[in-house]
Amino acid sequence: MFNRASGRLVKAPEHFIGADGVRQVFAEAREGRRDFLRSAFAAAAGVAAAGASAATAPADGDPNILNLPEHSKGLGNPVVTDGYGTPSKFERNVQRRQSPGLTQTRQASVSFAPLQSLFGIVTPSGLHFERHHQGWWDIDPSKHRFMVNGMVKAPKVFTMDEIMRLPSVSRFHFIECGANTGMEWGNVAVPTCQYTHGMLSCSEFTGVPLITLLQMAGADLKKGRFLLAEGADGSSMTRTIPMSLIESGEVLVAYGQNGEMLRPENGYPLRLVVPGVQGVSWVKYLRRVEVGDQPWATKDETVHYVDLMPDGQHRQYTSIQECKSVVTTPSGGQVLLDKGFYSITGLAWSGRGKVKRVDVSVDGGRNWRSARLQEPVMSKCLTRFSLDWVWDGKPAIIQSRATDETGYVQPTQRQLRGVRGTRSIYHNNAIQSWLVQESGEVKNVHVA
Amino acid sequence: MFNRASGRLVKAPEHFIGADGVRQVFAEAREGRRDFLRSAFAAAAGVAAAGASAATAPADGDPNILNLPEHSKGLGNPVVTDGYGTPSKFERNVQRRQSPGLTQTRQASVSFAPLQSLFGIVTPSGLHFERHHQGWWDIDPSKHRFMVNGMVKAPKVFTMDEIMRLPSVSRFHFIECGANTGMEWGNVAVPTCQYTHGMLSCSEFTGVPLITLLQMAGADLKKGRFLLAEGADGSSMTRTIPMSLIESGEVLVAYGQNGEMLRPENGYPLRLVVPGVQGVSWVKYLRRVEVGDQPWATKDETVHYVDLMPDGQHRQYTSIQECKSVVTTPSGGQVLLDKGFYSITGLAWSGRGKVKRVDVSVDGGRNWRSARLQEPVMSKCLTRFSLDWVWDGKPAIIQSRATDETGYVQPTQRQLRGVRGTRSIYHNNAIQSWLVQESGEVKNVHVA
Numbered sequence: 001m002f003n004r005a006s007g008r009l010v011k012a013p014e015h016f017i018g019a020d021g022v023r024q025v026f027a028e029a030r031e032g033r034r035d036f037l038r039s040a041f042a043a044a045a046g047v048a049a050a051g052a053s054a055a056t057a058p059a060d061g062d063p064n065i066l067n068l069p070e071h072s073k074g075l076g077n078p079v080v081t082d083g084y085g086t087p088s089k090f091e092r093n094v095q096r097r098q099s100p101g102l103t104q105t106r107q108a109s110v111s112f113a114p115l116q117s118l119f120g121i122v123t124p125s126g127l128h129f130e131r132h133h134q135g136w137w138d139i140d141p142s143k144h145r146f147m148v149n150g151m152v153k154a155p156k157v158f159t160m161d162e163i164m165r166l167p168s169v170s171r172f173h174f175i176e177c178g179a180n181t182g183m184e185w186g187n188v189a190v191p192t193c194q195y196t197h198g199m200l201s202c203s204e205f206t207g208v209p210l211i212t213l214l215q216m217a218g219a220d221l222k223k224g225r226f227l228l229a230e231g232a233d234g235s236s237m238t239r240t241i242p243m244s245l246i247e248s249g250e251v252l253v254a255y256g257q258n259g260e261m262l263r264p265e266n267g268y269p270l271r272l273v274v275p276g277v278q279g280v281s282w283v284k285y286l287r288r289v290e291v292g293d294q295p296w297a298t299k300d301e302t303v304h305y306v307d308l309m310p311d312g313q314h315r316q317y318t319s320i321q322e323c324k325s326v327v328t329t330p331s332g333g334q335v336l337l338d339k340g341f342y343s344i345t346g347l348a349w350s351g352r353g354k355v356k357r358v359d360v361s362v363d364g365g366r367n368w369r370s371a372r373l374q375e376p377v378m379s380k381c382l383t384r385f386s387l388d389w390v391w392d393g394k395p396a397i398i399q400s401r402a403t404d405e406t407g408y409v410q411p412t413q414r415q416l417r418g419v420r421g422t423r424s425i426y427h428n429n430a431i432q433s434w435l436v437q438e439s440g441e442v443k444n445v446h447v448a
Numbered sequence: 449m450f451n452r453a454s455g456r457l458v459k460a461p462e463h464f465i466g467a468d469g470v471r472q473v474f475a476e477a478r479e480g481r482r483d484f485l486r487s488a489f490a491a492a493a494g495v496a497a498a499g500a501s502a503a504t505a506p507a508d509g510d511p512n513i514l515n516l517p518e519h520s521k522g523l524g525n526p527v528v529t530d531g532y533g534t535p536s537k538f539e540r541n542v543q544r545r546q547s548p549g550l551t552q553t554r555q556a557s558v559s560f561a562p563l564q565s566l567f568g569i570v571t572p573s574g575l576h577f578e579r580h581h582q583g584w585w586d587i588d589p590s591k592h593r594f595m596v597n598g599m600v601k602a603p604k605v606f607t608m609d610e611i612m613r614l615p616s617v618s619r620f621h622f623i624e625c626g627a628n629t630g631m632e633w634g635n636v637a638v639p640t641c642q643y644t645h646g647m648l649s650c651s652e653f654t655g656v657p658l659i660t661l662l663q664m665a666g667a668d669l670k671k672g673r674f675l676l677a678e679g680a681d682g683s684s685m686t687r688t689i690p691m692s693l694i695e696s697g698e699v700l701v702a703y704g705q706n707g708e709m710l711r712p713e714n715g716y717p718l719r720l721v722v723p724g725v726q727g728v729s730w731v732k733y734l735r736r737v738e739v740g741d742q743p744w745a746t747k748d749e750t751v752h753y754v755d756l757m758p759d760g761q762h763r764q765y766t767s768i769q770e771c772k773s774v775v776t777t778p779s780g781g782q783v784l785l786d787k788g789f790y791s792i793t794g795l796a797w798s799g800r801g802k803v804k805r806v807d808v809s810v811d812g813g814r815n816w817r818s819a820r821l822q823e824p825v826m827s828k829c830l831t832r833f834s835l836d837w838v839w840d841g842k843p844a845i846i847q848s849r850a851t852d853e854t855g856y857v858q859p860t861q862r863q864l865r866g867v868r869g870t871r872s873i874y875h876n877n878a879i880q881s882w883l884v885q886e887s888g889e890v891k892n893v894h895v896a
Contacts, residue, residue, distance in 0.1 A: 069591070071733070072680050076583020078554030079546055080713055085574035086532060088586050088716045091709050098527055106526030119654035119704035120618030122570065126533035127708065135524020138536050143517070167791045170568030170822050170832055206567035232520050256567035258706070260575065261539050265528055268536045285519070343615045374618050376824045384618055 087126075096127055099183075099195055107135035108235075110177070112198025115328045115347065120374070121172070121382040123201035125258050130265045131177050131199065131279060133235030133300075139285060141261075141269035144232070146213075146253065150290035153218025160269055163208055164255060170206040171252070171275070172381045174349045176321050178278030178305050181428040184413075189444040192333040196432060196444060197326045200347070202382040205273045206256025209249045214291065221247065224291035228298075229272050232287035239281045240295040240317070241274060250275045250380075253286065275380040276351030277319045278427075280305055310421035321351035323410050324429035325358055325385070325402035336440035339393040344371075345386040350404035354378065357403045358385040364397035364433065364447055365412065371400070396436040397447060413446060535574075544575055547631075547643055555583035556683075558625070560646025563776045563795070568822070569620070569830040571649035573706050578713050579625050579647065579727060581683030581748075587733060589709075589717035592680070594661075594701065598738035601666025608717055611656055612703060618654040619700070619723070620829045622797045624769050626726030626753050629876040632861075637892040640781040644880060644892060645774045648795070650830040653721045654704025657697045662739065669695065672739035676746075677720050680735035687729045688743040688765070689722060698723045698828075701734065723828040724799030725767045726875075728753055758869035769799035771858050772877035773806055773833070773850035784888035787841040792819075793834040798852035802826065805851045806833040812845035812881065812895055813860065819848070844884040845895060861894060 087094070096111035103109040113129040123129075130136070141160045149155040177199035183190050190196045214221070227246060231237040245251055252273040255261060262268040267284030274281045280300060295301070295317065307315035325348035330336060344362075348355045354377050359368040371385040385400070402410045413430040420427075435445040535542070544559035551557040561577040571577075578584070589608045597603040625647035631638050638644045662669070675694060679685040693699055700721040703709060710716040715732030722729045728748060743749070743765065755763035773796035778784060792810075796803045802825050807816035819833040833848070850858045861878040868875075883893040 069587075069680070071585040071587055072682060074682055075555050076580065076585045076681060077713075078583060079557045079559040079578045079580060080544060084534060084543065085576065085711055085713060087708060088712050090586070090589055090717075094708065095532065096528060107523050109527045111527040118707045119616070120652045120707055122652045122707040124706055124708045125535075125572065126574075128533065130527045132524065132527060135526060137519040137524045138538070139517075139519055141538055161785065165785075165790055167834060167836060168567070168793075204568045204570045232517070233524060234520060234522055258572055259566045259568055259570040260535060260542065260572045263533055264536050265525075265533060269538075337609065337613075342613055345616075376826065378824065386615060388615060 094127070096130065097194055097198075099190075108133055110179075110199060112194045113201050114194050115198050115200065115326070116193050116331050116334065118328070119384075121202050121347070121384055122258065123203060125203065125260070125263050125266070128201045128203065128257075128263065128266055129177070129199045131179075132265070133237055134233055136265040137233055137285065138264040139232065139269060144269050144285075144287070146270055146286060147288040148213055148217040148219070148291075149288065150228070150292050151220040151224035152214070152291055153220075156213070156217040158213070160255070163213075163253065163270070166208045166212060168206050168208050168256075169252065170204055170256065172202065172204050172378050173273065173275045174200060174202040174321075174380065174382045175273075175279045175282055176200045176324075176349070178280055178319070178321070178426045181324075181430070181432075182425045184428055184430065184432075184446070185417075185422050185424050187446065189446055190332075191444060193326055193328055193331040193432070196332070199279070200349075200382075202349075203257045204259065205252060205254045207252035207254030207273060210246050210251045210253050210272070210289065211249055213253060214246070214289075219291045223293050226292050226295055228288075228290040228292060228296050229281070229283040229286060230288040230290070231267075231283045232285040237280070237283055237300060238296065238298040239283055240298065240301060241272075241277075241281060243291075245274065245277070276321060276353075278305065278321055281319055305426055307420065307426050308424045310423075318427060321349070322427070322429045323350035323352065323355070323402050323404040323408045324348070325355075325400040325410060326432045327360070327398050327400045327434060330398060330436055330442045331434050332442055332444040334442045336391060336436060336442070338440070339391050342389050342391055343386050344389045344398060345384065346400050348373075348383045348385055348400065348402035349381065350402070350406075350408070351380060352408065353380065353405040355383040355402055356405045356407075358383070359401045359403075360385075360387045361399045361401070362389060362396045365399055365401075365431070368401065391436065393438060395438055397445065398434045398436060399431050401431050542575065544578065545642055545646075547638075556581055558627075558647060560642045561649050562642050563646050563648065563774070564641050564779050564782065566776070567832075569650050569795070569832055570706065571651060573651065573708070573711050573714070576649045576651070576705075576711065576714055577625070577647045580713070581685055582681055584713040585681055585733065586712040587680065587717060592717050592733075592735070594718055594734060595736040596661055596665040596667070596739075597736065598676070598740050599668040599672035600662070600739055601668075604661070604665040606661070608703070611661075611701065611718070614656045614660060616654050616656050616704075617700065618652055618704065619698075619721075620650065620652050620826050621721065621723045622648060622650040622769075622828065622830045623721075623727045623730055624648045624772075624797070626728055626767070626769070626874045629772075629878075629880075630873045632876055632878065632880075632894070633865075633870050633872050635894065637894055638780075639892060641774055641776055641779040641880070644780070645795075647727070648797075648830075650797075651705045652707065653700060653702045655700035655702030655721060658694050658699045658701050658720070658737070659697055661701060662694070662737075667739045671741050674740050674743055676736075676738040676740060676744050677729070677731040677734060678736040678738070679715075679731045680733040685728070685731055685748060686744065686746040687731055688746065688749060689720075689725075689729060691739075693722065693725070724769060724801075726753065726769055729767055753874055755868065755874050756872045758871075766875055769797070770875065770877045771798035771800065771803070771850050771852040771856045772796070773803075773848040773858060774880045775808070775846050775848045775882060778846060778884055778890045779882050780890055780892040782890045784839060784884060784890070786888070787839050790837050790839055791834050792837045792846060793832065794848050796821075796831045796833055796848070796850035797829065798850070798854075798856070799828060800856065801828065801853040803831040803850055804853045804855075806831070807849045807851075808833075808835045809847045809849070810837060810844045813847055813849075813879070816849065839884065841886060843886055845893065846882045846884060847879050849879050
């Protein structure tokens with residue numbers, strides 16, 4: 001069956017009722033519902049019995065035995081009133097994964113979201129990607145403080161209570177690490193879309209617009225055109241945010257994620273939400289913002305998160321995530337069951353607003369068809385796209401190309417490398433290519 | 449602090465920096481940032497030390513000791529690459545709760561979602577309300593089958609693989625049990641909104657439009673104006689769905705919820721999604737649909753889920769959830785910290801389309817103000833509303849009144865009882881009243 005851990009479609013005949021079985025079922029269907037039901041379930045059970053697990057196999061070969069599964073006969077589990085609900089045990093392999101050897105320690109590392117196993121646009125908080133610079137903490141919200149200082153009339157210190165009683169907004173936004181797809185700059189073709197694009201997640205965030213808190217402190221918005229955001233964890237994460245982004249009201253001091261409080265690994269109890277901007281600026285464990293009149297050029301915006309250009313120079317303050325997309329099914333590591341119909345689906349996003357269109361090619365970019373976009377299409381949010389496809393069993397190279405509302409078109413790998421070279425780490429938004437081989441196996445390929 | 453388990457705002461002076469503290473912090477702020485930081489954190493820590501937990505209290509009273517919390521100095525936890533993420537330990541009391549004595553067994557019971565602790569519109573799947581008729585199961589998807597029969601050209605049996613390779617859609621919808629707020633029909637005033645309205649949740653659902661599967665089986669949509677949906681669990685849950693709802697394409701055979709597979713307690717691996725209709729029709733563990741030419745009048749639409757009217761008659765097939773709303777903060781069980789500013793917030797929904805407006809009263813319905821609606825406002829989906837309010841410390845009765853795009857206005861308790869009496873269980877969508885007492889304590893009241 002469809003093993004959603006790898007998003008692997010495995011040939012597994014026992015999971016289909018064969019032609020004979022179907023003929024038998026349909027023949028008996030004409031004799032009335034009860035017989036139909038009995039035979040169909042016997043068939044289903046018999047068929048399943050041919051497979052790996054025989055848990056519901058008939059006691060013997062007698063087709064007249066009514067062989068209902070236990071869950072159709074017994075008393076199930078009680079309501080879950082203690083603890084917190086968890087996924088099915090059959091989904092246990094759908095997990096965040098750490099790329100082996102990508103970082104020296106697991107406290108300054110990355111875990112990737114299993115994009116090939118997800119639906120729609122919401123990322124379950126239990127599968128949200130992680131990027132830590134000095135590990136994650138579970139901070140007591142009753143002790144946490146948030147400070148506003150710098151070019152303000154009256155510096156202010158807020159408790160969580162004081163922040164949470166202010167008017168809040170809730171908005172759906174994607175968050176993408178600036179290093180997402182970074183391994184594709186070189187000639188390494190990372191096997192699955194979990195590893196190529198999995199430093200990407202999308203949630204409904206709830207919080208107070210930062211501009212509200214700056215106004216409460218009497219920030220000087222004329223001279224104070226920049227803001228420093230500082231986290232409370234040991235990495236001393238500090239990032240410069242231009243005031244122009246904050247004035248729009250989009251930047252949030254957030255405590256909520258997908259209806260509940262932020263998860264500890266995502267910055268509980270407070271993180272900055274900077275829609276469209278790379279994840280490192282979404283400072284976790286947010287404890288302080290300072291209003292100033294110039295960028296701070298901190299370690300995390302000078303040594304890290306800068307773009308190495310072909311001439312050896314580094315581009316700085318390239319924070320906005322340009323328009324990008326990826327096909328999540330079929331994608332690397334999956335194996336198509338057989339020829340025939342498939343729904344090609346994936347995700348598109350832009351740090352500059354709404355996705356306007358997504359085109360999909362199954363012949364390596366020679367021909368393109370426009371994909372369906374799932375409503376609602378929201379600004380600086382993931383957009384799910386899909387396209388019907390009948391696979392003829394021959395090799396096919398599947399690509400997606402997104403265009404955002406500014407008219408910007410996602411570049412090919414060649415176009416991007418022509419400008420940026422191949423030695424960079426950050427901000428790779430090139431078109432992704434998946435090769436479907438005759439065997440049905442799908443692999444990541446770098447096409448010229 | 450704000451104890452989100454009960455949504456309780458408790459007077460807790462140790463969580464505020466007192467006037468002296470603030471003056472000292474601001475005075476030192478003028479002397480430069482480093483001093484400001486040191487003193488502010490000393491102040492925060494010192495203040496916290498006065499509270500219940502003294503984990504980060506200074507070693508001694510010396511105000512010059514830089515007393516950063518451990519999480520600002522140490523190495524944190526590694527990335528979570530095995531298992532599945534969970535909420536902060538400080539959120540452990542935010543849980544589904546079972547109403548004591550509401551049902552005889554926990555296998556045929558209800559657990560309520562903690563609405564007073566949630567933000568935005570998405571319900572975390574780990575907190576989604578439950579209603580089981582014979583307990584929940586974790587069914588092996590490789591063995592599960594979905595059947596289409598009845599008035600069709602060719603009855604069909606689908607595996608999960610066969611369903612999951614078809615074109616799918618993802619949509620945000622609320623699901624509400626027809627018995628939600630049922631305890632309010634009588635004179636019992638249930639204490640919190642978790643118990644009054646907590647059989648309500650909202651998710652992004654992903655699945656195949658049922659109409660697609662009916663067409664694949666060659667359903668006779670002319671004569672076959674009704675559909676029977678049947679679950680695989682021991683309760684033999686069967687419900688009649690009018691074909692008119694299905695033809696719109698809204699009704700889904702769903703496997704996805706909030707980006708991942710359905711949770712077992714919500715019907716893994718397959719459930720029917722019937723937007724706008726009471727939860728009992730969203731058949732869990734869906735194994736079969738039958739096309740027919742008249743309603744089936746099954747036990748769960750004749751004995752249960754019928755509306756007892758004042759004349760002793762029962763109304764049947766009243767499945768659509770009429771327009772309704774509830775204020776979740778302030779709500780029963782909460783205690784306001786003090787006079788002053790609060791953001792009144794809550795949820796509104798309608799089974800007939802989009803919420804058009806929500807009015808809020810703080811004087812028991814004499815005067816109304818129009819609340820802000822959080823975009824995007826989606827059809828048959830929760831809508832978050834909010835209104836600024838300054839509490840003067842005097843008793844106040846807070847109510848919300850929703851209007852949907854059909855023009856239907858949520859009724860008062862008196863209006864609803866005038867038509868429906870007081871002996872019903874189902875479909876209570878009356879305006880909810882919360883009394884804020886001078887003590888700051890909030891309680892559920894039935895106003896004439």
